[in-house]
Structure formats: structure tokens, C-alpha cells
Amino acid sequence: MAEQLVVDRLTKTFGGIVALNGVELAFSAGELIGLIGPNGSGKTTLLNIVSGYYTADRGQITYENQPIAGTSPHKLARIGIGRSFQVTKVFRRLTVMENMLVSGLSDWSETRSQASERATAILEDLKLTRLRDERASNLSGGQLKLLEFARIMMLQPKLLLLDEPFGGVHPELKRFMYDCIRKWNAAGITIILISHDMGSIFELCRRVVTLSYGDIICDGTPEETRADKGVLEAYLGEHHASA
Incomplete structure (x- = not known):
């Protein structure tokens, strides 16, 4: 599949805090990708930059072979990038x-x-x-x-960025939202999903990208992600991961 969205050496800092540390990612059209990581790992910052709400300190973003870094949110919406928010x-x-x-x-x-x-x-x-x-x-x-x-x-939209859409949602409604996401993805919409609900990530997504302190520590299938030592350490701490 053709690469629809390419993130190249994306870096963003807030004061002395490195939110994204030269992140490099490529997403193909029609993918359904989970984006996970502990609080403060850079997930929402990445979506904020792709959707035009933040400006990266360094790096490039290419959408459908066109550079979009620094483009305003309303212009990105017009070319097919949709976004939901935690709140x-x-x-x-x-x-x-x-x-x-x-x-x-x-x-x-x-x-x-x-x-x-x-x-x-x-x-x-x-x-x-x-x-x-x-x-x-x-x-x-x-x-x-x-x-x-x-x-x-x-x-x-042709690219949909969903930031914690299931937060505080009743389980029955959550299942309905799952069905909506699957339907949109089956229609060809690329979806990048942030969720702390690991059940939703592993049920919906065929690819999972894990961030920790602004770095990508794993990019693979749900099975590979669940078995990755670095992911376990990031979520549970080294002691728990080795126990």
C-alpha cells in the first residue's frame, strides 16, 4: 500500500521536556493503527502536530506526498484530516x-x-x-x-485521528463505537487511535505503535507488542517486567 502519512524526524520540546525525540513513522492508506504509551509519552503531542494544533521544532510531515508541517487545522480538515479530542x-x-x-x-x-x-x-x-x-x-x-x-x-476524512474516544463511555456504547470505527476503516479511511484501554487497541488494531518519553520503543502487531519487554517495562516498570 502507498504511504499516506510520513512523519520524518519529528521533534517537539516544552521547556526542558522532550515530548517527541526525532520520531519517524509511515502510515499506509487504509491502516488502523493503535498509538499507545504511558502518560507523557508523546502520543497526543504527535496528533496535535499532525493535525496542525502544534508546530514541531524540527522534522517534516508529508500527507499524500505533500508537505503539511505548519499548516493550519482548518486547511488540514479540508484536505481530509479529521481529529477528535480527549475532551x-x-x-x-x-x-x-x-x-x-x-x-x-x-x-x-x-x-x-x-x-x-x-x-x-x-x-x-x-x-x-x-x-x-x-x-x-x-x-x-x-x-x-x-x-x-x-x-x-x-x-x-481520509485520515482520522482519534484521541481517547472511549474515555468514560458505557460498555454498550463502546461496542457501538468499535463497530463505527471498523465500518469507516473498511470504507478506506486510515485511522490512528490513541487509547489507554488496551482491550480496544488489541481488538481493533492490526498494528500498534508504542511511545515512551518521546521515542518509539515498539512498532508491530498486537501479539508482538504484548510480548515486547520494552513495552512491559514502560508500562509496569523494570521490576514487574522481569518478574
Whole structure:
């Protein structure tokens, strides 16, 4: 498969803290990749740089053979890079449908009627139709996660960056979100998933990248990751890994 996203020697520091230390990664179109590591390992920093919210100190990012380092988030969204956040970001004073139209009409490439039609179909897929006229502020935490999913899909992404989408979500809703992610990936969307829920990573992803203190310490299958001594040490400490 062709390389869709290439991260080349990406470095980012915050004061004296090295968040990313010359990270090099390549992702092929259609992959579903888990990105794991202890707190502070650089996972969210990496997604923030790829999606344009942070600027790297050094290094390059190439998306579909075009350099994108330093490109603003809204321009990256227009070329197919979608992003969710650990803390759900929606317009809470707007209704569910109004939230959808903010995304759908962001580049004025379609009429309001066309955007409304697409939004209705996406809300139906995500079982949010009955809430279309409800203010986002009245939704539960799980419903807000689904609304964020729905808003991202209005952008018709080709690369989807999901940062802890299952945090605080009811197990039944989590299974539904799994199904959504599998469906999108089967349709050809590349997905990079951060989750501290190892069960979700190992169930959904065929490739797992592990970061620790800004360095890649493992890049392999779920089976290889589970057996890797460096991963065990990073999560449990050397004493536990050797026990």
C-alpha cells in the first residue's frame, strides 16, 4: 500500500521536556493503527502536530506526498484530516443538527440542503436522529462523543485521528463505537487511535505503535507488542517486567 502519512524526524520540546525525540513513522492508506504509551509519552503531542494544533521544532510531515508541517487545522480538515479530542469539542449552545452544518458548510462546496441531507444520513448511522433538534449542552457524555464522531464524518476524512474516544463511555456504547470505527476503516479511511484501554487497541488494531518519553520503543502487531519487554517495562516498570 502507498504511504499516506510520513512523519520524518519529528521533534517537539516544552521547556526542558522532550515530548517527541526525532520520531519517524509511515502510515499506509487504509491502516488502523493503535498509538499507545504511558502518560507523557508523546502520543497526543504527535496528533496535535499532525493535525496542525502544534508546530514541531524540527522534522517534516508529508500527507499524500505533500508537505503539511505548519499548516493550519482548518486547511488540514479540508484536505481530509479529521481529529477528535480527549475532551469532546462541540458547540454546546447549538443543536445537534446545527453542529453538523457548521462542519458541512465550512468550505461552501455544497448547498445547505445538500449538507442537511448528508447530516441526516450520518445522524441516522450514529443513532442520533431523535436528538437532531436538541441542544448539545443537554446531551450525555456518550452522546457528545457520538456527535463529535458525526461532525468529523461531515468533513469526509481520509485520515482520522482519534484521541481517547472511549474515555468514560458505557460498555454498550463502546461496542457501538468499535463497530463505527471498523465500518469507516473498511470504507478506506486510515485511522490512528490513541487509547489507554488496551482491550480496544488489541481488538481493533492490526498494528500498534508504542511511545515512551518521546521515542518509539515498539512498532508491530498486537501479539508482538504484548510480548515486547520494552513495552512491559514502560508500562509496569523494570521490576514487574522481569518478574
